[in-house]
Amino acid sequence: MMIRVAVVGAAGRMGSTVCQAVEEAEGLELVARLDAGDEITPEALAGAGVAIDFTVPTVTEANVHALIDAGLDVVVGTTGWDEESYGRVREHLARPEAAGRSVLIAPNFALSAVLAMRFAAMAAPYFESVEVIELHHPNKVDAPSGTAVATARGIAAARAEAGLAPSPDATESDPLGTRGGVIDGVHVHAVRLRGLTAHEEVVLGNPGEQLTIRTDCFDRASFMPGVVLAVREIGSREGLTIGLENLLGL
C-alpha cells in the first residue's frame, strides 16, 4: 500500500532533498509540499497520511500539533526541541482524539551519527574523561547541535548508571567560556567553519589512552535513508518516539 506523504519546509535545503527522496522511494508517494505561508489544512495536505517536518526551530512544534490535529503521523527532523516541548506533544498524543497517532522526532537521521551516539554511550562507562566536539557549516543558526545535546545526554546517562564521578577538570578560571557548554556534566564544544557540513567527535580519555568516535556527514544524502525508514515505520509505533535508534533496534 502506498504511503501518502506531505513535506513541510519543502522549499528548504533539507525539505527539497527529502521531497526528491520520497519521490524516488518505493511505496511512498509525495502528495503535498508546504512551506512558509502555507496553512496546514486538509486541502493543503491532500490526503497525506504521514508528514515530514524540516522547518525552523521556532515553528516546528506548532506544525506538529496542527498535523496531529489533522490526523497525520509526523516525522520531525527540525532541531530545537527540549523536554518541555516533547512533553506537550506527549500530552497531545494522549488525548482521545489523537488515538493511534505517532510522532517521531529525530535529532539526526544519519545512520553514522546515530551509531556514533550509541557507541559513545557504550564506551562512556569505561573512561574517566569525555568531551563532545560538534563541527558544522557556518550557516547553522543554533548551537550546540541537537545531535551533540543527545550525544551528551546519552553519555551522561551511561556514566550515571555506572556510578562514575564527573570528568576531572582543574579549571578555576574561564572568563571567555572556552571550556564550552555543559550538558548534564558533559562539556560540549561547537565549531563553525566554512567548508564543513555536519560532523561530531566524541573524545574519551583514560590514563595513557584515548578513544575517538567520529561521524562525518558530507552531504544531505546521508539523512535520506533514515527519513525514508522513519516514514515506513512510523505507522507501527503509537505515541512519541525520540531518536532514530529506536527504529534500528539498537
Ligand code: NAD
Ligand atoms: P532551511 O532554512 O533551508 O529550510 C527551512 C524551511 O522551512 C525554509 O524553506 C522555510 O521557508 C521553511 N519554513 C519556515 N517557517 C515555516 C512554516 N511555518 N511552515 C512551513 N515551512 C516553514 O533549513 P534546513 O537546512 O533545511 O534545516 C531545517 C531544519 O532541519 C533545521 O532545524 C536543521 O537543524 C534540521 N536538520 C536536521 C537534520 C536531522 O537529521 N534531523 C539534518 C539536517 C538539518
